Amino acid sequence: MPKRKLRGQTQLEQATGRAEMKTRSRTDLMDRLAQRPPRSEEMDADQKWSDVWPAARTFAASVVPLPVRMGSRPNTEKRAPFKKEGNLELVKIPNFLHLTPAAIQQHCEAIKKFCTPFPPELLNTPELAKTELPISVDYNTYVHQGTNIRDIRSRVVTMKVQVAALKFSEHALEKFARLAANRYDETTGILTIITDRCHTRKQNIDYAYYLLTVLYHEALKVESWEKLSARADALKVDFDGSTTKSRLVEIIEKTHVDEKSMESFGKMWNEYRNTEETPEKTREYARRAKEILGLRKAEV
Amino acid sequence: MLRSIQHVENQLSQSCRHISTTSTLCKNRAGKTKSTTNRTQLLTYEMAQKPHHLGVRKSWLTWHSQNLEEFRQSQPLVVAQDEVVRRFIRGFFPQNLIVSGNEIVIKRRGNVLIVAGFLQYSRRLDIRRIYWMFGFAEEFLSILLKQPVKLELAFVESEKDVAYNYI
Amino acid sequence: MKPCAELASHVARRVAVRRLGGVHRHFCTEAKAESSLSLLPDAGTLYEMEMPVAKQLNMRTHLPSSLSKQMGTLGEVVTLVREPIVEVASCMRAVNKTFPTLRLVLWGPFGTGKTVTLNQAVHHAYNNNWAIINLRSAMELTRRVKEIEMSSFVSGRINDPSNAVAFLQNFKQQNQHIWKLLGELLTERDYEWSKSEKTLKDKPITEIIEMGISAPFLASDCVGALFRELRRHATADKLEVLVAIDDANSLWGKTLVKRADRTYAPPSDLTLVVHFRRMIQNDWMNGCVLMVADKKEVADARDELGVSRYTPLELFGEEGFEFIEPFLPIETTNYTESESNAIYNYYVKKNWLATEAARTEEGRKQLMHLSAFNPFYYERLCAFN
Numbered sequence: 139m140p141k142r143k144l145r146g147q148t149q150l151e152q153a154t155g156r157a158e159m160k161t162r163s164r165t166d167l168m169d170r171l172a173q174r175p176p177r178s179e180e181m182d183a184d185q186k187w188s189d190v191w192p193a194a195r196t197f198a199a200s201v202v203p204l205p206v207r208m209g210s211r212p213n214t215e216k217r218a219p220f221k222k223e224g225n226l227e228l229v230k231i232p233n234f235l236h237l238t239p240a241a242i243q244q245h246c247e248a249i250k251k252f253c254t255p256f257p258p259e260l261l262n263t264p265e266l267a268k269t270e271l272p273i274s275v276d277y278n279t280y281v282h283q284g285t286n287i288r289d290i291r292s293r294v295v296t297m298k299v300q301v302a303a304l305k306f307s308e309h310a311l312e313k314f315a316r317l318a319a320n321r322y323d324e325t326t327g328i329l330t331i332i333t334d335r336c337h338t339r340k341q342n343i344d345y346a347y348y349l350l351t352v353l354y355h356e357a358l359k360v361e362s363w364e365k366l367s368a369r370a371d372a373l374k375v376d377f378d379g380s381t382t383k384s385r386l387v388e389i390i391e392k393t394h395v396d397e398k399s400m401e402s403f404g405k406m407w408n409e410y411r412n413t414e415e416t417p418e419k420t421r422e423y424a425r426r427a428k429e430i431l432g433l434r435k436a437e438v
Numbered sequence: 439m440l441r442s443i444q445h446v447e448n449q450l451s452q453s454c455r456h457i458s459t460t461s462t463l464c465k466n467r468a469g470k471t472k473s474t475t476n477r478t479q480l481l482t483y484e485m486a487q488k489p490h491h492l493g494v495r496k497s498w499l500t501w502h503s504q505n506l507e508e509f510r511q512s513q514p515l516v517v518a519q520d521e522v523v524r525r526f527i528r529g530f531f532p533q534n535l536i537v538s539g540n541e542i543v544i545k546r547r548g549n550v551l552i553v554a555g556f557l558q559y560s561r562r563l564d565i566r567r568i569y570w571m572f573g574f575a576e577e578f579l580s581i582l583l584k585q586p587v588k589l590e591l592a593f594v595e596s597e598k599d600v601a602y603n604y605i
Numbered sequence: 606m607k608p609c610a611e612l613a614s615h616v617a618r619r620v621a622v623r624r625l626g627g628v629h630r631h632f633c634t635e636a637k638a639e640s641s642l643s644l645l646p647d648a649g650t651l652y653e654m655e656m657p658v659a660k661q662l663n664m665r666t667h668l669p670s671s672l673s674k675q676m677g678t679l680g681e682v683v684t685l686v687r688e689p690i691v692e693v694a695s696c697m698r699a700v701n702k703t704f705p706t707l708r709l710v711l712w713g714p715f716g717t718g719k720t721v722t723l724n725q726a727v728h729h730a731y732n733n734n735w736a737i738i739n740l741r742s743a744m745e746l747t748r749r750v751k752e753i754e755m756s757s758f759v760s761g762r763i764n765d766p767s768n769a770v771a772f773l774q775n776f777k778q779q780n781q782h783i784w785k786l787l788g789e790l791l792t793e794r795d796y797e798w799s800k801s802e803k804t805l806k807d808k809p810i811t812e813i814i815e816m817g818i819s820a821p822f823l824a825s826d827c828v829g830a831l832f833r834e835l836r837r838h839a840t841a842d843k844l845e846v847l848v849a850i851d852d853a854n855s856l857w858g859k860t861l862v863k864r865a866d867r868t869y870a871p872p873s874d875l876t877l878v879v880h881f882r883r884m885i886q887n888d889w890m891n892g893c894v895l896m897v898a899d900k901k902e903v904a905d906a907r908d909e910l911g912v913s914r915y916t917p918l919e920l921f922g923e924e925g926f927e928f929i930e931p932f933l934p935i936e937t938t939n940y941t942e943s944e945s946n947a948i949y950n951y952y953v954k955k956n957w958l959a960t961e962a963a964r965t966e967e968g969r970k971q972l973m974h975l976s977a978f979n980p981f982y983y984e985r986l987c988a989f990n
């Protein structure tokens with residue numbers, strides 16, 4: 139007698155639902171795998187998302203549990219935009235699913251133990267940086283797509299120095315300004331040195347420090363020939379001693395104008411000649427010139 | 439004999455050369471697919487949008503920064519790399535392509551080249567085989583292009599899953 | 606009667622001063638009687654120069670080209686009286702024989718009326734019987750020199766016969782109204798122009814002018830002598846002089862005159878430039894020097910990015926600035942709305958605006974704003990609409 143159930147018996151069992159389902163072997167596994175539902179359906183609502191998407195990755199529709207649609211349609215009322223499974227547009231764009239706020243918090247927590255706190259004095263009064271930290275060195279690092287990591291621009295070094303911290307005397311400051319030429323900005327009092335003369339960044343930083351040292355020591359020296367400087371050598375034009383003053387004095391000898399207005403005219407003249415000329419400054423000059431030449435507007 | 443000579447004469451008079459006297463109609467044919475009568479032509483989202491929608495409704499299939507001014511010298515290298523990758527994928531996964539390999543996106547993140555997109559399986563696929571093919575492709579492309587290459591291709595059931603429209 | 610008349614003149618003066626917002630010298634003890642100076646109309650009104658006067662003053666060449674063409678088309682010279690000319694007129698009133706020459710510099714952005722104000726001042730001087738020294742453009746002396754001669758008077762100096770003759774002719778034409786007066790002024794000493802020509806002492810200075818016009822190779826020296834005599838007579842209170850130089854900052858600018866060794870001569874080597882500089886100096890009395898600081902000198906057509914300044918120090922340079930100090934800068938600005946309305950009404954009255962649309966209210970506003978209130982561009986827009 140063969141050890142099998144008769145046809146009628148299996149049919150009855152199937153019909154009544156008492157049949158024993160035999161577990162099949164490999165092919166059954168393939169079937170099951172082939173029909174396995176996407177991972178997003180098995181996700182918990184309060185799972186840790188940074189575990190699911192720890193690093194930057196292209197969009198995977200089966201992993202992201204959000205019901206996202208993307209694409210244009212002629213009439214969105216009639217037909218909704220394209221679904222997320224098989225949507226190439228979603229794949230093309232960069233996504234930031236690896237940078238949720240919680241993930242960023244995690245990153246910060248991990249890095250925190252390597253950091254020291256920001257000085258609170260600087261937070262409260264940012265102007266302290268000018269006096270306490272007078273030298274600042276800037277350089278850039280460049281990141282590229284591709285196999286090349288070199289960029290020639292990364293060796294450029296910009297050094298900014300607050301010259302007030304060097305505590306120069308007036309003579310030394312003037313000599314410093316002459317030596318540094320257009321690198322020294324007198325309105326802000328900052329010396330800017332930009333070097334890319336050497337091959338590496340470290341060499342350029344060292345060179346910038348060297349230049350600063352040399353400038354400082356040269357400015358402090360007083361040479362014997364410096365006392366030969368005449369009015370024409372000065373960096374700025376001064377009112378006292380100018381031909382203008384002598385001529386004005388001649389004219390004004392004929393009238394009686396007080397010393398104070400002459401002084402104020404001299405101050406305005408110094409500013410006009412030694413700083414940037416603007417229409418506003420010229421108008422101020424006109425007002426003062428009228429006053430001092432005796433052509434004031436009548437008191438109406 | 440006589441009849442055949444007559445037949446040949448007729449044919450000779452009928453087969454003569456013509457000169458076209460109308461102007462040519464240089465119609466724009468870019469991005470246009472011919473529609474069928476019973477709407478069987480499948481259109482993916484890519485194919486459905488016309489070229490002038492690039493940047494508006496369609497994004498780019500390749501992303502690189504070598505179109506900027508500082509990278510003029512390395513621009514053609516990157517274009518060649520792209521072409522190599524696309525041809526390799528097309529040749530290496532012959533049965534699995536969607537619309538002759540148009541649904542491949544190439545991204546670059548630092549040194550790494552990432553190939554994303556969709557492949558199809560019509561029959562049940564052999565997972566181990568696919569894993570092996572992926573590994574081989576990554577290794578081969580990395581050695582060829584001298585930078586790490588990662589494949590992030592996804593699988594869809596069939597072409598019908600990426601169908602946007604049928605015309 | 607006398608005190609009344611004086612009081613009346615003082616009252617009139619104060620009224621006039623209040624009306625014009627003008628100038629009042631706080632140190633003057635002898636005021637010029639009002640009846641000798643004609644007043645300018647109010648600021649904001651249109652001011653006409655009669656055609657014969659304009660022809661005598663050679664306005665055709667001295668006004669900017671667009672205005673001189675308008676003069677030809679409309680047959681009259683009508684300009685707007687604005688702040689700068691009012692200031693210039695009040696400064697001219699302040700001139701007297703105890704005060705060294707007053708130097709005024711007109712400055713301002715392009716197209717705001719520097720040359721026009723200069724010509725209005727020349728006309729004002731004409732009305733008041735002043736002597737007029739008017740140079741069309743100092744750039745002509747430095748850059749448009751057709752032929753040069755080395756000076757026999759001072760070695761190293763370069764004479765410019767054609768410009769000198771042209772200037773003397775212009776001077777003669779413009780000063781016809783005081784020609785008799787000039788004929789009464791006598792030379793101080795003998796002038797030996799060359800071995801054969803000389804002008805003796807105590808001859809009228811008009812002879813110097815005639816000599817210069819007839820003999821081009823002497824003309825530059827004649828200009829110098831003429832200026833010297835005018836300065837002397839002005840200091841002696843015989844007449845008042847208005848020196849009006851357009852583009853005066855070119856006197857310290859670039860020259861295109863080549864010396865024998867093929868380098869460009871500095872402006873101080875040109876006789877005419879030297880004479881004009883001496884005229885600007887304030888060592889003489891009873892005169893007014895009106896200069897225009899124009900950007901033409903420093904502007905470079907090939908420099909696409911740079912925008913040059915129009916302020917006096919920039920344009921005159923350090924050397925020029927120190928020479929003309931102390932001076933009074935007078936600014937010319939863009940139109941205000943009322944000023945542009947005045948010009949607009951004048952153009953409408955004269956049927957200068959061709960299209961219908963320009964004569965509507967909307968058109969008026971558009972013209973005003975399209976030109977950005979700049980007088981030059983306003984005139985150009987009205988010419989084509």
